[in-house]
Each structure stands twice: as C-alpha cells, then as structure tokens.
Amino acid sequence: MQVFKAFLKILKSKFPSAVIYIVLFFLVGMLMTKTEAKENVWEKTQLKIVVEDLDNTPESRAIVDIISKGNVVIAPLESEDDLTDALYYTTVDYAVTIPKGFAERLTAGETENLLDTSHIHESYATANVEMLIGKFVNTYGAYRLLGYDSSEASAKSNTALSEDAVVEILTKETEAKSSNETLLIFFRFLPYILLCVILNMLCPALIVMSKKDIRFRTDCSGIRPTSYTMQLFTASALYIGVIWLTFVVVGAALNGVVYTGRLWLVVLNSLLFALFGGVLALFISEFAPSETVVNLLTQLCSLGMCFLCGVFVDQSLMGAGVLSVAQFLPAYWYVRVLRMIGGEIPFSAGGIAMGLGIQAAFIVVFVLLTLLTRRSRYAGFALRKKTA
C-alpha cells in the first residue's frame, strides 16, 4: 500500500487549494437557502408623502384621495427647510403641492406640470407616485371627453384608480419553497464545485506520480503495474468519496433535510457525477500537463459543461440546438435526473435509469481510455521487443 499512502500524503498537501472552493460553495449555499426563504414573503411598500392642497377643488381632493390610498399622507411642514431636511433624512419620501388653479388647468386639458413635486432619490417608489398622478390626469381627461362634468369625472377617476391590481406570479416561485426544493437547488450547482475541487486537487497529485523521472523509478522497481494502478485508483476513489460525502452531508444539514425516498436518487446521481469527475481527472493527468494547463482544463470542463448542460441556466430556457449538443455530456443527464426528481419534467423510472446509466457509461468509457493511455505510454515499450 506504499503508493496508496504516498498518494494520500500528496493529496493532503494539495488540500488547501480545495478548501477555498468548498468554503465558498457552502457560503453561497447558505446564502441561497436564506434568500430563497425570504423571496416568498411579499409586502406592500407605503411611502410617506407630504401633500399640500392649495386648490381645494373636487379634482384636487380626488388626487389627494388617490395618493393617500396605500401611502401615508403627512400634513404640510412648517417651512421649506424642514421639508428639505425631511427629504434628506428620508423621514419623507415625496412632497406634492397642488397649486391654485389646478382644477382649471386640468379641465382645460393641460397635462404637463400641473403639480409641484419634490423628492431626493429617484426610485421605483417616486416613479410609482408620478405614474399614479399621470394616470389620474389621463383618466380624468378621458371621463371629461365622455361628457362627465368635473365632479363626476373626479369621482369616477378616483374609483377607477382605487382598485388594486391583482398580481399573480405564474411560476413555481409563488409557493414557498420546501426544504427538498432548496436541497435540489444545492445539488443542481454541485457539478461545478465537484469538478473544480476534484480536478484541481486530483490532477496535480496524479501528475506528481506521472512525472517522467518518478515514473521511471517506479517502473524500475519490483511493483507490478496493475498493483500500482489499483493503488492509485483506490486512493483517488477514497478522496472523491470523502469530498462527495462532505457535500451530501453538508447539503442535508444546510437545508434541514433527511434523505428519504426519491432523495436517495439525488444522492446516487451526485455520486455518479463525482466519480465521473474522478475518472476525468485520471484521464487528464495521464498527459501530465503543467499546472497552468490543469487550471485551464478545469475551468473549461467545469464552466463549459455547466453552462452548456443547464447547471447555471435552466434547461427549460435553453435552445434545442444547445441541448442536443449537451446530451453528449454527463452533466446534462445529471441535471435531467434532478429535474425529474424535482417534478419539472415528468418522473419516470426509465428516465431516471437512463440518466444514471448514461453517467455510469461515461465513467466506464473514461476508465477504459485512461487504462489504454497508461498501457500505451508505460507498459508498451518493452513488450514490443522483437525477436530477431
């Protein structure tokens, strides 16, 4: 078990670089869980608005009524300085003065600069008030055109604009997310972090063992190549297992979930993907690239695969062309299995088995490719001896 032990020691020395990824992912995971919980609480925002009605007509009173619905109307302040201070310290959000002659101008069909307004910050709230005033002016104008007198037009405009719009969000966001759903979100982003952590740690460690001189010294020894390869594979599998288990356990803890029923399929799905990351690392390291190339390949594989296969962008939003290409990558099947479990697409045992099976097939293919490369690179030389 010399190779196994030495390899674990090498992995240990590479661990600090992986810790950064893991900690960041857990922080983001925690943040996501908290954010998701808050996202479902909706509350109406009320603005504090100073309203001064100098016109005191049915039209001006109607506009005061509209503003007061859903907002807090504050009586005029003593001086202009007080108002400026109040706006500055945000004890007041908006100030409206209805000047004398407002009703006359409105009746005459004017629409511009009918009111004097003051505010400091441009925000959705101030825009909302201005929109409300604009709506009143237009609605009032429309009723007047229909032949209503000023009082009737004011009253009808007031009634029309007093009705709250019914807001219905036609997505899954309407319902409060269950713990299982936040867990699925956690697992949906897992491929990226798994690939980063596995490739960034496993590849450099494997490359150390594959260095020409180290390999030469090993080949000179009495150790059999199969034993050597098996020890390397076992140590790699152990490392992948520990990393994967950490994510599975922390994922459950962060989301307050106990794995039961279909959630075990999520766990199995992630295990297969972690193993794929491992065999990919084994394959890449066979070519003993430099550390820079490993970093480049890590980003290419992790980011590329995750963007293409629906880890970062929902598969339902992706084009058919992209998805047909993505089908040749294991992350696509990983996400597809998750979507089935999450109910985004119809669940079927066959579909799940296919998704998991294809990922397993990717693992087998890369193991075979790695073994083939090892054989051609190291063991093949002397075996090709010709007997003259």
Next chain:
Amino acid sequence: MKPTVVKIDNLVKRYGELVALDHFSLEIKEGEIFGLLGPNGSGKTTTINCLLSLLAYDKGEIEVFGKEMTPVSYDTKSQIGVIMQNVAVIDELSVRENIDYFCGLYVLDKAKRKECVDWAIGFVGLEDFENFRPKKLSGGLLRRLNIACGIAHKPRLIILDEPTVAVDPQSRNRILEGIQQLNREGATVIYTSHYMEEVEQICTRIAIMDKGRKVAEGTKDELKSMIRNTESVTIEILELPEDVRAKIASQPHVYETEYDGNKLTVRCSGGRHNLIRILGVLQEAELGFGRVYSELPTLNDVFLEITGTALRDSKE
C-alpha cells in the same frame, strides 16, 4: 570464478534510421564497479534502459543474475537499484517519506523497511534533514537524497547513470566514496559517465562506447596499454631550432613531437627514461627552458587514439 551478474549479447537498438546500439555486448561479474564511458549520445543511457527492460530493443539478449530480463522480471528488478542523472524525488514528501516510499516499492515489511530507511539516511548523511522537503535542500543534498532513494532497499546490483552531473566537487567526492563503500559491502555497480576522471578513480573495469558500439573494454591499465602513447613530456621552451627538434624525435621510444612556439610536446611509446634523454638533448644544445612535466596517458588519450575524437569534444 565470480558469477556473471549482467550479460548483454549482441544488442541492437534503432530509433528510425539512427542506430543507438550496434551489436553491443557486455559481461559484468559480481563485485565489479563497471564503468560505461562515452560521450553524450554514445548509447550509455540506452543500454541502461534496455537492461532495465524499460525500452524495447530490436535484437539481442539480456540476462541479469543468470535470468533473461523481461518487463515482468519483477524478482530480478527488486534486486536492482537505479540512480538516474535527474533527481527523481517527490517534492510533496519529506526526505524520510521519499526514501520510505521508494524503498517500499521493494521492501514490504514495515520493520525491515524502517531499518533500511534509517540505514540509507545515515549512509548519505541526511540525518539532520530527514523532515525537510526536497525543495529546501541544496543541490548536493538533493543528489544524496536521490541516491538514498535508489539504494535504501540494499540492491545487489546498483546502476548509476551519470549521478554526478552538475554536482559540486565536495558532494561529488562523497558520492564516489559512497559508491565504493556500497561495492565493498557486496553490491555490483554499473557506473556510466562522461567524466573520465571519475571512471578512472572508482571503476575496476571499463567499457568505452562510441556511436552505440563498444570500442574498448578492460581495466584502466589494460585500456592504456592498448594505445601507443605511454608518456607525454611537455617542456616550455621559447626557441627550438629544427635540428634540435629532429634530434629529440630520433630518440628511442619517441614517436611524435609537437611544437607551438613556446611549448614542446613529446609523445613516447614505452621506455623508462624518456624525460632524462629529452632534457639531455636540450642541455647539449645549450637551450634554456621553463617548466617541464611528464604525464601518463589518461582514458581521454585512450578514447582519442581509438576513436580519433577527444572524449569531451565529442558531439551528441
């Protein structure tokens, strides 16, 4: 008669059109320090790689410890220690861990391995550095670690492929002394180098290689006796009339003279009092001269005479 440890018979290795080993044969007996001497590209490393079954060859036979050497000769391989020119250690492991790892590829028993590792650390004098990482070691200490990794399992046959390249003189002497000590303790050693002084210093038998062929083999005295030159006399002299030079050239055993305007070189073949006779001619002609020195032939002279090229000037 001592048993044969390594037997290479009629070995041919080609890289495309290039013939790296051309019907190369060799026999090394137990207890020898056998030197493979030759310029870069002469085929020394190729020979070693073929011997270790790390490289396929086109023709020939190789036997180690009386058995045919193949890639699956694990028992034979476990009795061989290899120290290459490049330092092959793992930067992520400490000195002790490195030696333990490479020793562990041969010695599975933990207690025995610990004994071997302790011995190897002591042998190369790395006791004070056993917890250091290789990157913290100086070049000389790194070479010693490289050697320790190759010998910790106490092999019967040790192959050293240019282990002193880019090593300071102090470390080089220590390495050479170490090799001799290993040999005294019973190991057979194959030592390849293009430094003739080293080979001359430690090897009991030497094969000179050039362009993939063995051009000469024997003890250093046997090799030197193969060539015409047995003594080179050099005299610093500013003026040398042609008649005096001719008289020197006509002395017994003198077969060549060379004069470059201030230095006369006289090459002799055999004879015992060549220097006295040459100086006698100069005194008779009443010519003044400066420093005088007499040199016995080196392996470089042997190489020069056999191949027509100086060892260190040879190109790959």
